[in-house]
Amino acid sequence: MFYCSKCGYKSIKWLGKCPLCEGWETFQEEKEEIEGEITREKIKPRLIKDVEGKDFNRILTGIDEFDRIVGNGLVNGEIILIGGEPGVGKSTLLLEISSALAKKSKTLYVSAEESPEQVTLRAKRIEASAQNLYVLGEDNLETVFNYIKEEGFKFIVVDSIQVVYTPRYDGPKGSVLQLKGSADYLTQIAKTLGVVVFIVGHVTKEGVIAGPKLLEHIVDCVLYFEGEMLSNYRILRAIKNRFGPTGDIAVFEMQSSGLKEVKKTTDIFLPHKDEAISGSSVVCVIEGLRPLLIELQSLVSRASFGVVRRRSLGFDFNRFSLLVAIIEKRLKMSLSSEDVFLNVAGGIEINDTAADLGAVLSIISSYKEKELPLNSAFIGEVGLAGELRRVSNINLRLKEIERAGFGSCFVPESNLKDVDSKFKLKINGFSSLKNIVEKIWRA
Numbered sequence: 001m002f003y004c005s006k007c008g009y010k011s012i013k014w015l016g017k018c019p020l021c022e023g024w025e026t027f028q029e030e031k032e033e034i035e036g037e038i039t040r041e042k043i044k045p046r047l048i049k050d051v052e053g054k055d056f057n058r059i060l061t062g063i064d065e066f067d068r069i070v071g072n073g074l075v076n077g078e079i080i081l082i083g084g085e086p087g088v089g090k091s092t093l094l095l096e097i098s099s100a101l102a103k104k105s106k107t108l109y110v111s112a113e114e115s116p117e118q119v120t121l122r123a124k125r126i127e128a129s130a131q132n133l134y135v136l137g138e139d140n141l142e143t144v145f146n147y148i149k150e151e152g153f154k155f156i157v158v159d160s161i162q163v164v165y166t167p168r169y170d171g172p173k174g175s176v177l178q179l180k181g182s183a184d185y186l187t188q189i190a191k192t193l194g195v196v197v198f199i200v201g202h203v204t205k206e207g208v209i210a211g212p213k214l215l216e217h218i219v220d221c222v223l224y225f226e227g228e229m230l231s232n233y234r235i236l237r238a239i240k241n242r243f244g245p246t247g248d249i250a251v252f253e254m255q256s257s258g259l260k261e262v263k264k265t266t267d268i269f270l271p272h273k274d275e276a277i278s279g280s281s282v283v284c285v286i287e288g289l290r291p292l293l294i295e296l297q298s299l300v301s302r303a304s305f306g307v308v309r310r311r312s313l314g315f316d317f318n319r320f321s322l323l324v325a326i327i328e329k330r331l332k333m334s335l336s337s338e339d340v341f342l343n344v345a346g347g348i349e350i351n352d353t354a355a356d357l358g359a360v361l362s363i364i365s366s367y368k369e370k371e372l373p374l375n376s377a378f379i380g381e382v383g384l385a386g387e388l389r390r391v392s393n394i395n396l397r398l399k400e401i402e403r404a405g406f407g408s409c410f411v412p413e414s415n416l417k418d419v420d421s422k423f424k425l426k427i428n429g430f431s432s433l434k435n436i437v438e439k440i441w442r443a
């Protein structure tokens with residue numbers, strides 16, 4: 001068989017161009033020969049109503065933020081994929097998790113990328129050397145399987161899936177068939193022995209886990225570990241989860257002694273909470289299930305040499321360009337000879353349109369060099385006509401804003417009817433950008 005090394009498309013003959021992902025010269029020949037499976041008991045179809053559905057026993061690591069992300073604890077037989085760019089801290093995170101789990105049961109850290117000595121050095125640095133934590137420098141998964149059975153390991157980490165292999169599958173390490181085969185094999189180990197398996201997957205430049213998407217289909221839970229290389233903050237995000245919700249995020253800080261959970265995110269995302277600075281606004285976005293207060297910062301300055309620059313960091317560039325166009329057209333402010341920069345504090349990426357209003361106001365604030373009212377947050381989607389559109393989960397956002405100690409919040413008028421009456425927060429409703437700008441700066 002021939003496989004596309006990019007997307008895993010299967011074909012019986014070699015193709016120059018992949019019909020699925022349109023990649024050129026991506027096909028590799030790989031033999032599809034699978035002998036002997038891990039023994040499985042014979043199973044027959046059963047009526048769903050007769051199958052005893054027990055609630056899962058959740059296994060807590062004690063790292064609260066991690067436990068929350070996986071759906072309040074791990075489940076026996078679960079297989080979890082952790083993806084992330086090189087050097088983001090995947091091995092560090094997993095070493096900390098294994099150290100926490102080793103306090104409960106025997107845990108095996110299979111290090112195929114680094115030598116056991118390297119792993120031990122890191123473990124010393126981050127003080128992850130629990131009694132029952134074992135390390136194994138091995139890349140043959142069948143050998144690993146034998147150890148797991150013999151020694152009765154309960155938690156297994158495989159670092160990383162791209163450098164291990166299973167002899168029963170042909171092809172070199174990291175090839176499509178090996179990746180899929182190894183992931184399948186590890187899934188069988190997890191399900192038959194009831195152990196929890198973590199696998200590390202590298203992420204390519206395009207931000208997808210190297211190797212085909214099918215890796216994500218095989219596992220129960222996919223977590224992405226991301227972060228700007230320049231900042232010490234790292235975000236763990238659940239992309240897929242068969243045992244819990246997705247989209248939720250947890251924030252960690254990389255320190256020399258390892259990753260520390262950040263429970264109070266306001267220090268990172270709201271650096272100027274108590275200062276009035278032109279170009280700064282506070283928005284509330286929802287990441288997964290979690291409301292996050294974040295500061296947006298804009299800088300509008302006269303362009304030199306007649307070339308205007310537009311940049312957005314952490315904010316979708318197309319959306320940003322659209323908002324700049326709305327300001328020019330609907331508020332009659334000319335930005336055509338101004339450089340406009342927009343930055344999201346804390347190095348996080350936001351995708352919630354409820355941040356539109358805050359972005360627009362921060363740009364105008366920098367343009368006018370006049371601060372926005374202190375102690376206020378801004379929520380609202382901005383439409384092309386400059387109208388403020390209703391956002392989802394308004395009460396969840398307002399609750400978070402109130403909890404962080406803000407005194408007032410500006411929201412779309414159409415959201416007012418959804419607002420619970422119990423807030424102490426002063427809630428101001430507006431129907432359009434024009435009204436809100438006039439109200440704030442009495443232009």
Ligand SMILES: Nc1ncnc2c1ncn2[C@@H]1O[C@H](COP(=O)(O)OP(=O)(O)OP(=O)(O)O)[C@@H](O)[C@H]1O
Pocket residue numbers: 084085086087088089090091092093113254255256257
């Ligand atoms: N002494 C140290 N003090 C502080 N931070 C450190 C120290 N040593 C390493 N780090 C941090 O750990 C990161 C590397 O972590 P780790 O090896 O866990 O990443 P990884 O995602 O597993 O990388 P790879 O893709 O190479 O496997 C570095 O980028 C750095 O931020």
Ligand SMILES: [Mg+2]
Pocket residue numbers: 090091092113159
């Ligand atoms: Mg690593």
